[in-house]
Amino acid sequence: MSDRKTLHAAFAAKVDAVLAALETEGALPAGTSRAHVAVEPPRDASHGDLATNAAMVLAKQAATNPRALAEKIVEHLQRDVEIESAEIAGPGFINMRLADAAWRRELNAIARLGGDYGRSVLGQGQRVNIEYVSANPTGPMHMGHCRGAVVGDALAALLEFAGHTVIREYYVNDAGAQVDVLARSAHLRYLEALGDDIGAIPEGLYPGDYLKPVGEALAAEFGDSYRDRPESEWLPLFRERAVAAMMALIREDLALLGIHHDVFASEAELQKAGKPEAAEAWLRQHDLVYDGLLEAPKGKTPEDWEPVELPLFRSTRFGDDQDRPIRKSDGKWTYFGADLAYHMQKAESADALIDIWGADHAGTVKRIKAAVAALSEGQSEEGGKPIPFDVKLVQMVQLLRGGEPVKMSKRSGTFVTLADVVREVGKDVVRFTMLTRKPEAQMDFDFAKVVEASKDNPVFYVQYAHARISSTLRKGAAEGVEPSASALDRLGAEELSLVKQAAQFPRVVEAAAQAREPHRIAFFLYDLAAAFHAYWNLGNDDPAKRFIVAQDAELTAARLFLAAQIGQVVRNGLALLGVEAVEEM
Numbered sequence: 415m416s417d418r419k420t421l422h423a424a425f426a427a428k429v430d431a432v433l434a435a436l437e438t439e440g441a442l443p444a445g446t447s448r449a450h451v452a453v454e455p456p457r458d459a460s461h462g463d464l465a466t467n468a469a470m471v472l473a474k475q476a477a478t479n480p481r482a483l484a485e486k487i488v489e490h491l492q493r494d495v496e497i498e499s500a501e502i503a504g505p506g507f508i509n510m511r512l513a514d515a516a517w518r519r520e521l522n523a524i525a526r527l528g529g530d531y532g533r534s535v536l537g538q539g540q541r542v543n544i545e546y547v548s549a550n551p552t553g554p555m556h557m558g559h560c561r562g563a564v565v566g567d568a569l570a571a572l573l574e575f576a577g578h579t580v581i582r583e584y585y586v587n588d589a590g591a592q593v594d595v596l597a598r599s600a601h602l603r604y605l606e607a608l609g610d611d612i613g614a615i616p617e618g619l620y621p622g623d624y625l626k627p628v629g630e631a632l633a634a635e636f637g638d639s640y641r642d643r644p645e646s647e648w649l650p651l652f653r654e655r656a657v658a659a660m661m662a663l664i665r666e667d668l669a670l671l672g673i674h675h676d677v678f679a680s681e682a683e684l685q686k687a688g689k690p691e692a693a694e695a696w697l698r699q700h701d702l703v704y705d706g707l708l709e710a711p712k713g714k715t716p717e718d719w720e721p722v723e724l725p726l727f728r729s730t731r732f733g734d735d736q737d738r739p740i741r742k743s744d745g746k747w748t749y750f751g752a753d754l755a756y757h758m759q760k761a762e763s764a765d766a767l768i769d770i771w772g773a774d775h776a777g778t779v780k781r782i783k784a785a786v787a788a789l790s791e792g793q794s795e796e797g798g799k800p801i802p803f804d805v806k807l808v809q810m811v812q813l814l815r816g817g818e819p820v821k822m823s824k825r826s827g828t829f830v831t832l833a834d835v836v837r838e839v840g841k842d843v844v845r846f847t848m849l850t851r852k853p854e855a856q857m858d859f860d861f862a863k864v865v866e867a868s869k870d871n872p873v874f875y876v877q878y879a880h881a882r883i884s885s886t887l888r889k890g891a892a893e894g895v896e897p898s899a900s901a902l903d904r905l906g907a908e909e910l911s912l913v914k915q916a917a918q919f920p921r922v923v924e925a926a927a928q929a930r931e932p933h934r935i936a937f938f939l940y941d942l943a944a945a946f947h948a949y950w951n952l953g954n955d956d957p958a959k960r961f962i963v964a965q966d967a968e969l970t971a972a973r974l975f976l977a978a979q980i981g982q983v984v985r986n987g988l989a990l991l992g993v994e995a996v997e998e999m
Contacts, residue, residue: 521902542573565849585756628656729788771806842996899972939988
């Protein structure tokens with residue numbers, strides 16, 4: 415095997431070599447496509463270690479029935495010393511049971527590759543832009559932003575590990591009405607810092623105390639220069655300063671979670687640079703925008719609807735239920751028009767785009783996908799490549815304390831900040847917990863449960879496995895025994911079953927990267943931890959099953975080597991999630 419070819423890839427290559435041999439023998443036509451041939455663990459572990467559908471998918475090309483082709487494949491596979499048995503099941507599936515030597519070799523591969531075990535070249539350097547978080551710059555991060563932030567960051571790490579070049583991007587929505595409200599709120603706090611009695615915060619402004627330092631900074635810099643000036647004179651300046659202060663807060667909050675973006679793209683700068691106008695011109699050139707009458711909104715009657723001619727994007731051509739305006743009647747850009755230009759900008763430096771959005775944006779997915787499909791089609795006509803685009807929707811998290819929901823409202827100023835939660839339970843607990851369910855599933859974050867020391871808490875369960883391994887290795891060293899691969903043949907079926915579990919990691923990485931689902935890594939780690947704890951518990955009843963066996967240094971060294979490699983795989987998986995592998999608990 416090459417340095418990176420782990421067990422499953424190696425046996426897939428063995429099957430491929432058998433199929434090539436059958437072509438040479440004339441049992442398969444020359445040039446037979448093997449694109450749909452799979453080599454993977456069977457759903458039922460009792461059927462063997464690996465299974466292949468090769469005979470099922472190639473029988474038609476071979477002008478024979480699947481079982482007849484399977485017999486020829488099996489005949490070749492049985493000659494391989496690393497394949498203990500190869501049997502035909504059902505209509506033509508082939509189940510393989512591997513020799514123990516194959517699993518011992520995989521254990522050595524984990525040790526050799528270390529932190530690179532599971533790393534893949536699947537992405538072939540493809541540049542993927544992942545936009546995530548993109549919270550409005552109107553206050554600190556709260557738990558409503560947390561899940562998408564963690565999912566996006568873990569996905570970025572996963573895709574890098576799987577061979578992609580990743581651009582982590584944050585879209586700063588600093589051109590909408592909400593930042594004008596922020597500026598007015600900051601001006602009020604500025605007056606307060608000057609000593610004015612501002613009374614109750616007026617309805618419609620942001621009341622949070624987080625704006626007090628912004629007002630104080632403005633007062634320190636400008637004195638009372640803007641106390642009595644008209645809004646038109648101070649609004650742009652206060653907006654710029656307030657947005658900058660909020661983005662500094664947001665960056666600090668994200669850093670608490672270990673999240674750092676490569677690019678912060680400003681909506682205001684996008685518009686200032688004329689990107690929406692350029693996008694409109696390009697779309698018109700490709701007959702994807704036209705001037706037309708917008709349909710009346712649902713529920714409107716002819717009496718209260720005045721048709722207005724607007725520039726409309728032909729989103730129905732790409733599956734949307736109606737064409738969408740890119741400008742409003744006053745000539746300003748719609749959210750969709752600005753987003754369309756923004757995605758065109760992202761596509762300039764990426765081969766694929768991924769957006770991580772809150773589930774409350776589900777209604778806009780179809781139209782933005784239509785826009786990127788149009789862009790992709792236009793680029794293809796000009797000799798460019800299509801642009802794969804995916805939107806991942808993330809459900810909100812319900813924060814619980816004592817079984818009662820904690821209200822989160824940026825406008826009321828009573829929300830629980832992300833920083834509060836991280837400081838209370840820790841970065842690792844927050845990050846891992848956010849990945850313990852599929853992002854599209856609802857999630858409760860209960861302060862009591864996420865720090866519970868039990869099997870029901872995945873964060874604890876996985877970290878405890880690593881801590882146990884670290885403790886065992888320290889104890890072995892104290893007794894003068896170091897991990898060694900010199901006697902791996904002393905490992906029996908129970909120990910090798912742990913290797914079989916750990917050996918799934920490279921496959922899980924690739925499958926998770928292809929599906930854009932980083933939570934699969936968390937699920938894998940829980941299963942691996944469960945297998946490790948189950949083996950550990952055998953030693954509670956039978957001392958001969960323990961990792962450290964008195965008076966048998968050779969067996970102890972082999973089992974410590976096994977433990978060290980399981981720990982390595984746990985560390986590699988946790989690193990993808992941005993979670994520390996603790997040494998003790």
